[in-house]
Amino acid sequence: MLAFGILFPLGMVLGIIKNRWHVPLQVLATLIALLGYALGHLHKGRQFVSSNIHAKFGNTIFFLMVAQIVVGVYLRLHLEKGFHGRIRPVFRLLHSINGKAFPVMSWVQMVFGGITALGFCQGNHLGQCLAHFIMGGAFIAYGIILTILLLVGQVWLRRTGRSQEFFDSVVIAAWGCVNTFTEHRWGTAWVRNDWQHTTMGIIWWCAGLAGVWLSRGRDGSPKRNFIPGFVLLMTGWAMSAHPQTMPISAMTHKMFGYTLMAAGLTRMIEVSFVLQDKAAISDNGHDAHSFQYIPVFLLYASGFLFMGATEEQMALVAESGMDHVAYILILYSLAFLMFLFVNMLIHVYDRTANAPAKPTAAGSLANGRAREAEDGELRDAGEFELDGLMSEDEDEEQAARRKLLRDEDDVGGLASPSTVGRNSDRVVV
Numbered sequence: 001m002l003a004f005g006i007l008f009p010l011g012m013v014l015g016i017i018k019n020r021w022h023v024p025l026q027v028l029a030t031l032i033a034l035l036g037y038a039l040g041h042l043h044k045g046r047q048f049v050s051s052n053i054h055a056k057f058g059n060t061i062f063f064l065m066v067a068q069i070v071v072g073v074y075l076r077l078h079l080e081k082g083f084h085g086r087i088r089p090v091f092r093l094l095h096s097i098n099g100k101a102f103p104v105m106s107w108v109q110m111v112f113g114g115i116t117a118l119g120f121c122q123g124n125h126l127g128q129c130l131a132h133f134i135m136g137g138a139f140i141a142y143g144i145i146l147t148i149l150l151l152v153g154q155v156w157l158r159r160t161g162r163s164q165e166f167f168d169s170v171v172i173a174a175w176g177c178v179n180t181f182t183e184h185r186w187g188t189a190w191v192r193n194d195w196q197h198t199t200m201g202i203i204w205w206c207a208g209l210a211g212v213w214l215s216r217g218r219d220g221s222p223k224r225n226f227i228p229g230f231v232l233l234m235t236g237w238a239m240s241a242h243p244q245t246m247p248i249s250a251m252t253h254k255m256f257g258y259t260l261m262a263a264g265l266t267r268m269i270e271v272s273f274v275l276q277d278k279a280a281i282s283d284n285g286h287d288a289h290s291f292q293y294i295p296v297f298l299l300y301a302s303g304f305l306f307m308g309a310t311e312e313q314m315a316l317v318a319e320s321g322m323d324h325v326a327y328i329l330i331l332y333s334l335a336f337l338m339f340l341f342v343n344m345l346i347h348v349y350d351r352t353a354n355a356p357a358k359p360t361a362a363g364s365l366a367n368g369r370a371r372e373a374e375d376g377e378l379r380d381a382g383e384f385e386l387d388g389l390m391s392e393d394e395d396e397e398q399a400a401r402r403k404l405l406r407d408e409d410d411v412g413g414l415a416s417p418s419t420v421g422r423n424s425d426r427v428v429v
Contacts, residue, residue: 001110002032003029003030003032003033003036004029004033004061004106004109004110005106005107005110006341007025007026007028007029007032008026008029008033008102008103008106009102009103009106009341009345010025010345010348011025011026011029012099012100012102012103013345013348013349014348015099016100016349016353017348017349017352017353019352023072023076026069026072030065030069033062033065037058037062040058048116048117048119049116049119049122052112052116053112053115053116054109054112054113054115054116055116057108057109057112058109060105061105061106061109064098064102064105065102067098068095068098068099068102071091071094071095071098072095074091075088075091075092075095107137108137111133111137111307115129115133118312118316120310120312120313121310121312125310125311125312128310128311129310129312131183131197132306132307132309132310133307133310135306136302136303136304136305136306136307136308137303137307138175138303139260139299139300139302139303139306140299140300140303140304140307140338141303142299142303143296143297143298143299143300143303143339144300144342146295146296146299147296147339147342147343147346148346149164150288150292150293150296151288151343151346151350152346152349152350152353152354154279154280154285154286155284155285157279157285158279158285161222162215162222163215163222163223163224163225163279164224164279165211165214165215165223165224165225165227165228165271166211166212166215166216166222168211168227168228169207169208169209169210169211169212169215169225169227169228170208170212171208172204172205172207172208172211172227172228172231173204173205173207173208173209173211173212174205174208175201175204175205175208176200176201176202176203176204176205176206176207176208177201177205178201179197179198179200179201179204180198180201180202180205181201183197183198183200183201184197184198192243193242193243196238196242200235200238203231203234204231204235207227207230207231207234208227208231210227211225211227211228211231214227222279223277224271224275224277224278224279225271226268226271226272228264228267229263229264229265229266229267229268229270229271229295230264230268231264232260232261232263232264232267233260233261233264233265233268234264235260235264236256236257236258236259236260236261236262236263236264236302237257237261238257239253239256239257239260239306240253240254240256240257240258240261241254241257242257244314245311246314246315246318247324248314248317248318248323248324248327249309249311249314251324251328252305252308252309252314252324252327252328253309255305255324255328256302256305256306256309259298259301259302259305260298260302262294262295262298263295263298263299263302264295266291266294266295266298267295269291270289270291270292270294270295274289274291274292275289275292286354296339297335297336297339300335300336300338300339301331301332301335303335304331304332304334304335304338305328305331305332308327308331
């Protein structure tokens with residue numbers, strides 16, 4: 001968990017911003033991962049279900065990790081002549097794609113680890129396990145994407161010429177099509193859950209298509225709309241009334257539904273009233289309103305609640321003597337930790353990628369000389385105005401004031417105040 005859950009994602013961000021700590025941190029994470037791999041295969045202690053998913057996917061993970069190390073070492077050699085010059089761009093692309101996908105694969109492997117350790121998702125439980133973990137993980141992924149877009153993605157979104165609701169609605173429509181045809185096992189009797197899941201898929205693709213249509217204004221410009229938030233609201237309402245066999249499962253699903261409803265409602269409020277249909281709170285896209293974090297976090301919480309509401313997990317919690325309130329608070333705590341970690345990673349990226357450029361010594365000297373020349377031009381312009389406006393019969397007081405101001409300029413140099421601001425005083429007198 002330390003290597004794949006924390007160090008590798010942090011190393012990925014450092015690699016994106018080309019930080020010098022990228023290689024040392026990835027080397028440390030690799031050593032810890034290899035130690036964990038050895039302990040997991042050599043301890044000869046507890047034996048798990050043969051051919052479990054965690055062990056199978058672990059081999060894939062470590063193959064990709066070794067490939068990432070080999071490609072990274074090759075790139076560090078900076079071989080750019082001849083044949084190496086032709087294949088280096090390909091290796092750079094592979095290294096980049098694999099590195100960015102690694103945190104996602106690490107998350108999947110950790111989920112598989114928890115499932116294997118508890119012996120869940122076997123036999124008839126596989127279907128509902130897949131539904132909970134895929135859908136819950138999708139809500140967490142949606143929250144992470146919204147966090148990225150909120151903090152550092154507004155400039156990219158503006159370049160696409162599309163509103164955020166366009167992309168949300170496309171995904172909602174595609175997901176709805178999948179749910180419509182996969183939630184009922186064809187050839188078997190229809191039950192209440194089948195009806196709810198299938199009709200939920202139908203409203204998703206119907207609403208998604210409407211959201212795509214509304215994401216363009218009359219002139220073709222990007223347009224915000226309420227559809228994604230409303231879909232979350234309706235989905236949460238449906239899940240809050242989902243029939244369950246155990247009381248603790250019913251309460252957990254109800255809280256999941258309420259959380260998702262709150263995410264949808266606050267999302268609509270954000271778009272309509274906080275942003276007032278604008279893409280961001282500021283023109284540069286670097287600022288965020290405090291209210292905008294609410295729907296984002298609630299998506300994290302919804303994901304953890306749904307992932308933690310499988311039949312076997314509910315049975316385990318019920319047998320432990322823990323009530324639904326304590327269990328839900330634990331899941332919310334995990335959501336806060338994930339929310340914090342994602343914000344920290346984005347902050348590390350943002351400090352380097354979007355940091356304002358600091359002037360160099362040469363730049364400061366050039367700016368100083370430019371200001372010096374500008375001040376000189378302003379003084380010359382002021383004296384020219386005086387010469388043209390003052391008459392030959394000026395009195396002694398005016399002549400004395402003019403001489404005094406010139407003497408101050410000669411003595412004070414660049415540090416003396418400009419005479420431009422006093423021209424009007426001498427002319428009016």
